Amino acid sequence: MNKLKRRTGLIFFALMAILFLSACTNQKQGGSDGKIKVVSSVDFYGEAAKAILGNHGTVTSIIKSSSVDAEDYEPQVSDAKLVADADVVLYNGLGYDQWMSKLASANDKAKNETINVGTQVMNLKSGANPHIWYDSETMPKLAKRLTTVFSKKDPTHQKAYQRNLKTYLKKIGKSSVTARSD
Known part of the structure; x- marks a missing residue:
């Protein structure tokens, strides 16, 4: 009788383990809810991410106010936790938000996926003027890059990301920038 109980218990345990592992492998990339989590150092990059991502994820900007100087910001433990849990991390680079570079690395x-807007999107060298959001090409280029990244992480919603890109480019007056995400 004890052998039968043990075998039944082992079989039950093995089946539960198989079910658990198969559920884990079927989960799509992104957060536990399957949605992409983005963390941005500053809000203006976060706004671009929200526009492209739509309702297929969440975007959290660590610095939400222009009255906070990103160059002097001291990250909190909660900021590190957000970055650690993110699928995509956005930061300016170029010395503007060096703290985010450290958290991401x-x-x-x-x-x-860590995106340094200064060097990876705008192809600038270290030491360049970090106030790149004034360049009229920064946000369209970032939006296109985000469309590509989100489409790779979540191919199910690729068409939605491409539509959101076109809408965003029209909104900011950059419809001339290609909306392809290659």
């Missing part, structure tokens, strides 16, 4: 590179 402390994380698992396989989990999150």
Whole structure:
């Protein structure tokens, strides 16, 4: 009788383990709810991410006010936790928000995509003027890059991201910038 109980228990345990593992492998990339989590150092990059992502994820900007100087900001433990849990991390680079660069580099590179807008999107060299949001090409280029990144992380909603890109480019007056996401 005890052998039968043990075998039944082992079989039950094995089936539960198989079900659990199959549920984990079927989960799509993104947060536990399957949605993409984006963390941005400053709000103006977060706004572009929200426009492209739509309702297929969440965007959290660490600095939400222009009265806070990103160059002097001291990150909190809660900021580090947000970055660690993010699928996509956006920051200016170019020395403007060096703290975000440090938070992002402390994380698992396989989990999150880190986008340095200054060097990776605008192709600027270290030491360039970090106030790149004044360049009229920054936000359209960032939006296109985000469309590509989100489409790779969540191919199910690729068409929605492309539509959101076209809408965003029209809104900011940059419809001449290609809306392709290659």
